[in-house]
Amino acid sequence: MKTKRNRAVQAAILMLVMAVIAGCSGGGSSPADTGTGDKGTDSEGTERKEVGYPAKLTYWVELNGNAAATMQDANGIAAYQELEKRTGTKVEFQHPPAGQSKDSFNIMVSSGNLPDVIEYNWATVSGGPDKAIADKTIIRLNELIEQHAPNLSKVLNENPDYKKQITTDDGNIYVFPFIRGDDYLLTFNGIIVRQDWMEKLNLQMPETIDEWYETLKAIKNGDPNGNGQADEIPLLLELTMTNINHAFIGAWGITTGFYQVDGEVRYGPIQPEFKEYLATMNRWYAEGLIDPDYAATDGTLKDAKVTGNQAGVFMGYMGSSLGRYTDLAANTIPGFKLAAAPNVVLNKGDTPLLGQKDSPFNGVGAAITTSNKNPEETVKWLDFRYGEEGHMLFNFGVEGVSYEMIDGYPTYTDEIMNNPDLPVTQAMAKYIQANYSGPFVQDRRYVEQYASRPEQREAIETWMKAQNDRLMPVVTPTAEESSRYASIMNEVQTYYDEMVNKFIMGVESLDQFDRFVETLKGMGVEEAVRIQQAALDRFNNR
Template sequence: MNKTLKWSGSILTVSALAVSLAACSSGNNGSKGNAEQQTSGTESAGSKETQPPKLSQLSYWVANHAAAAAQMKTYAEMGMYQEREKESGVKVEFQHPPLDPAQAKEQFNLMIVSSKLPDVIEYNWNDYLGGPEKAIQDNKIIKLNDLIDQYAPNLKKLLDEHPDWKKQITTDNGSIYAFPFLRGDDKVRVFFGPAIRQDWLDKLGLSKPETIDDWYNVLKAFKEKDPNGNGQADEIPLYLDKDLLNVDAPFLGAWGINNSFYQDNGTVKYGPIQPEFKSFLETMNKWYKEGLLDKDFAAPNAKLLDNKMTTNLLGATATYNGGGIGKYAGLMKDKDPDFKLVAAPYPVLKAGDTPIWGQKDFAFNGIGAAITTSDKNQIETVKWLDYAYGEQGELLFNYGIEGESYTMQDGKAVLKPELLTPSNGISSQQAIAKYNRATWSATFVLSDNFQLQYLALPQQKEALEIWSKPTVERKMPLVTPTQDESSKFASIMTDINTYKDEMLLKFIMGVEPIDQFDNYVKKIKSMGIDDAVQIQQAALERFSKR
């Protein structure tokens, strides 16, 4: 399952957003006013309140996904949305930015400054400059609290039953700003981690690595002992591009830190300036020099990764359970029956230690569908979105169409075998994507019953168990700076992130000697990292008080 560009603290910095910062706003009571305005607009003198105008069309901006894009032009062709249109009579015009994350962000920035927005925008609103509360104040999206209370009984019931979910989707000011994507159970919150070729380990008589030293020895063997058996020294021991280095610290976490902000017993710290970061860089530099780390790591390329994996060149990487282990098993099933990519534990420095860092989402990861101020029928849009959180919506959004993609057995939805083990050369994620978005994200509650079926292979079930072991105790929740803090934080971190990412590559590739690390730290401190840490600390304390 692909992870969606979700990390706390990422900030939009495109200058075009300055227009939105100056926009006037109805602020925190905007949604109530909108609700009252729509209701009063449907009444005539001396008559009782009538229903709002019937919703017939909806414009909806949302990022596309590779599994869907390979088969359809828009989500409007997806089974669940076609079924939803039949049920509701609402035709949805989906607007998708390019698949490339940078281009998608650029399109969002250009769109959000417009005076005419789509009715619904599904996005990680923590990436909006100033956070979701600022988007409300900028009069871009509406506050949903009153509308949910009055017109979204399914979501309201869930939030009443799960106050921790409500805390996560609420701003420090108490605003609910989007219909959220929620991972309902621990089983659906873990889906990413280190992976290694078990067939190569078996051929060389090696055990699965647990420590950083174990990994070094295994990668050396992959490079030198021809595990793909073609008589050539063409093996790539480890593909770990610069983006994967950032995602939940798959190797950096062995040193107890990450590549951004984290909290240690309630105290916020910045990983890239810690002494442990220097040790990590020394290790990665050694691996790079010895040819253990793929030479293309500085230029992330998903198609290149797929090619290296499916041409039997790659020994290990960090990947997803469905969109990685499951995908490659399907693609290699007929091509190489011996191929077996399996999960490896998040590495530690000392054998027997429990890993601190690993991938585990909170129930809410920041992605949600916000209703914009351009929507002329907000009440009915709320009702349309709320459907996904009810019993019928749960079935549609998790499993697709009964009889086509799933059947009911003993009161439970069961995905059809042809979706889990497709025989037409596509992955199970692509097969399921014809019917729904359950393998990445949408505005609904992801079911653990779906997840346990989607992880159909034994190695996928094992991956869930292995990758669930880290404590994840230092992960920052989805905090947001205040409006005043936001501009300062963005100004500081834009420059720091650019410099830090540049130096990360230089240190690993040996362009910059490691003995310059102290100067690198001094530079980041001179750029204001201590102020940024203080902003994150204040935001963490506010989050704790929500």
């Protein structure tokens, strides 16, 4: 009896010890309970090691201008402050000087002195992300994402097109991407008109090239600003903006760069239609319908011309142009009103071939460098942003401060939308990153509120109306192709910029257009087309 009693006691003690050990090892709670581990199994059934968040990270990224207006580094953004509270990870941000991110990036990579994470537009990197991986600048993320990033994995599995876009031709996933999560977020730029001038002159919104010609003449001759002087600028032409929104040139179904027709890559400036576009711009310029100083007009001068009651038609963004100019002119120009014009066509009733439409993924995202000593933990930290908590944090900020849930809708507070000290873009940048970019999925509900005015919402709907199937996706040339492509296009772009302005201003006769085309071909632009074609073919075969 005594022996049996002793054995029972020993068994009870053993069970107690095992229970204590299980409790200490975390066996009584899941990673979802603690928020500090992601132990589980991978696709092959192998148990993953438990991973927490990193204690600290170095993070290189350009500081957005709206954020820079109110803070020294990105730790001033409330979303990052809250992220630190929830993960315990302290981030040391490294920001290149404003406007020098490309040069700073190249110097940093060449030096080999790398931070843990680099957030950048990897589509612009020489040789592309595959070369960056081969050069041991950044690491391949496929397996790490599968094992330690359940939130991003879910996004990619539910949206195969996103996965295709962030995967290189060699099959590498290299970045935690900035993804615009709705078609409504992809269009935000186009032609803007002074609607109050249109109404004063009894003009209908133009659609065709011919209607635009008549509209611009009416603005030039009708004194819509009412000062008795012929100081109106009918069209403030911006060729750099035309590269984005294909304003006017899109009527001919071409762009100022590379585009595709049924999978065949073409270069706009060597097409016959480009001569027709230049002839139109030359005629408008000669008749005073285009600002004579358009080539020398920077952002500051543009602001002055629009808010100085001079510009009738210009190109710009839904927020920083249409919205901002309305705010700036509200108290100085009675009746000031802007509206979006539709994408231009040649024939009345046609559906526009081209307008501005961005890709859901345009190359911007956060990559982990080879200097990072804790890639698994960093993957988990970056993945936080793609879950529900992180999504709300980086799109809307801190509940009760920058937004409130009203009938299930995250509604920005007056701290954002009616801040007495800051424009809405800067107020947003104090809390969130939804109004520019970062490694997360952008939420449509952000822009539904950012576009607070009816004319802004109408602008998005208007500019979205285009076929846009000729636009190129974000493609990545190989390292060898990239080097050759850059060599060709640097020379081509310099010559193109010089000659296009000469053609528009009449300094160079359009009789010389064929020579212009032959010169571009002599510089190797047809080889550049072949490089783009090869990259497009690989993209389509991913």
